Amino acid sequence: MEPKRITIRDIAEAAGVSTSLVSFVMNGKGKRYRVSEEMTRRILAMARELNYRPNNAARSLRSGRSHTIGVVVSDISNSFFAEICRCIEDDASRHGYTVIFGSSDERADKFRNLVEVLLSKGVDGLILVPCEGVERRIEEIHARGVPLVLLDRTVGTADVGRVLLDNRKAAALAVEHLAGAGCRRIELVSYSMRLSNLCEREQGYAAAMEKLGLGNAVRIHRIDFHDVRRRSDMLMQQLFLRPDRGVEALVFATNSLAASALKALGRYGISVPRDVAVVAFDGNEVFDLYRVSVTSIRQPIRRIGREAVQSLLRSIEQDSAAVGSTVVLDPELVAGESSRRL
Amino acid sequence: MEPKRITIRDIAEAAGVSTSLVSFVMNGKGKRYRVSEEMTRRILAMARELNYRPNNAARSLRSGRSHTIGVVVSDISNSFFAEICRCIEDDASRHGYTVIFGSSDERADKFRNLVEVLLSKGVDGLILVPCEGVERRIEEIHARGVPLVLLDRTVGTADVGRVLLDNRKAAALAVEHLAGAGCRRIELVSYSMRLSNLCEREQGYAAAMEKLGLGNAVRIHRIDFHDVRRRSDMLMQQLFLRPDRGVEALVFATNSLAASALKALGRYGISVPRDVAVVAFDGNEVFDLYRVSVTSIRQPIRRIGREAVQSLLRSIEQDSAAVGSTVVLDPELVAGESSRRL
């Protein structure tokens, strides 16, 4: 491949020193070993001249560190996760780490597989959005001593790092906002998966409704994740093509749910917010060209990424006592026209 | 980290054989070296029992292959590139390769940087969407002997692999479609970057217009990529807030241009297709909730990904004579309501 690979040995010979010196200098450990300034300069110059590129594999093999982290999200083509990944990448690269991504598509087997591949690639740690049915796998990875941070959802009780949203508060924000706009029949659309974030959003919704004296309007619709399109279409039909239902507002537990429901509503000529007020979760480009601006709950994505990377790097670099800290972040409601009751 | 790393040596000792045997068996080279079946079974069983995981770094160091490929696209959060990346990943993993992605954001310095990082990570090859000003860099990488495939755009003349769209035909399809719908004043919106795909789309547009006798209606608007939002807003104002302009149809050279222009049109109350017919390039989720379905030129994304991976793996595995084949794929026009002249 490369005409001839340049190694520290070539530099050492060219500079007339030992490879140790070269290694020290290349790793910025010159001072610690008190290499003379002149030597440092000479070695650096030689390295540049010969266009030296350290061999990562050798470095990894020797040091046991790859400076690579693995990230598994639900679906990287979902704008919420795409943005998080982008933030993780930026932050990681700032610390000299490379990131390898994968999407589980909410399938435990794919998740497991991805994690296996990442670990066999020798990643130094993992940032994972756990899906249904991976609890034991998480415990196992943790037991193996792999530095680990869970994102968006939590699972099990292992003392791994966690970066989560205050989902109860998020749902409450949505309910209070809609109630403030005069809605009483506020219903929630969620997925039929046992994910901590969804459960908490459901609980937060119900609690907020109770608190507002709307307890008997509580209704949670759960849709099959792997058949969203069809199912949300069916649900919208069921909710709006029978005049007697009387739903006034819908809160969607994720952006994908909101997007597919809005499409369905369009097909059936149901107008937002005239016929139903809507609050979505997370932003999504797809709302940009919608007839009205969409009210939604926003997560502090930048911070989520930053906290996750920070937490992971801490546990990688401490190399022990990777104390699993849990960070819970605050949601925010961004009001648009979709929830404006006329 | 791991309580204790299991190596081939542990397996060899446990099975009472030499490490060579273990290595052969683990690499499926049992037959070639005619290792007995019983031995093979015994070693495999031992490996499973001890939960052996090969050390990738060691393997890479020794073999000079990382089974990792690097991909640099313009912007992975753009649905067109996101889909391509997904396809590349699927295909690569089917061949036992892992993929590391990066976005250049159309900046030559970021591009260069990413490529540097990827190479220093020891990727076996690169799939690149070249941006403006990286021609020499591409030649350089190629000269270094790094297997390389260019995607979406081409640059230079090095005999690297290329997977491209027939952009002239794509633009012609759009023009012919609009002309067929009765439009004569068809204008093109493109970016002011010197990218081969954009140039070809512009040429294809002009040529098709000429051919239809609409040569004097040819008008190409070029927008600054790094200021799309504002610029496309300004352009839409300029085109439609003066009643005398008379534009009947717009062809957008990319999905991002179409998306931001449609947003702007919405703000100014310009209705599609009543006030102007529209043909976009590539699909985008963002069109899903638009008032009308958007006519657009589609690229065979699956095939693009597949061809790119195939071409790259071929040149990696031949390890020489990486003959740079160019694949040019056909576009398709998917008609929607946005181009339906009333």
Add this chain to the structure above:
DNA sequence: CTGAAAGCGCTTACAG
């Protein structure tokens, strides 16, 4: 069919 051994390029105690 099988084993002993070299070596991929780097890092890092260790001895001067």
Add this chain to the structure above:
DNA sequence: CTGAAAGCGCTTACAG
């Protein structure tokens, strides 16, 4: 301040 040397885990000619 500096050098010689071991060793990370694996692959693969080479010699039996």
